[in-house]
Amino acid sequence: MSFCQKIYALALKIPKGKVATYGQLAKLAGEPGAARAVGACLRINPDAPRIPCHRVVGADGSLTGYSAAGGLTKKKTMLLAEGVVLSGDRVDFSCSR
DNA sequence: AAACTGACTTCTC
């Protein structure tokens, strides 16, 4: 099982209405500091509709990444639909971490 | 097997 597979599993474990940072996922995967690797794996996204990559945001809550259709704008919409509190273009960690 | 790239993070100017 590759590091990516672990990332996917963690992404699935993110509760609805909550989000996680790349660094957070990396840490949970057992590789703190592998934030970039996390992004690389999510970018591949073998099971796009199954993997909630939109729940994964930057360290400061920035909606970075997301190569899927609609881009960051769509991602923001999806997060709002899930009940995630967004402050402008950033996630409100006070309620959504 | 080596080098390049990239959905990141953090420091400094």
Add this chain to the structure above:
DNA sequence: GGAGAAGCCAGTT
């Protein structure tokens, strides 16, 4: 506070 540069990890070529 915003912009630029350096460092780390895994994957791909």
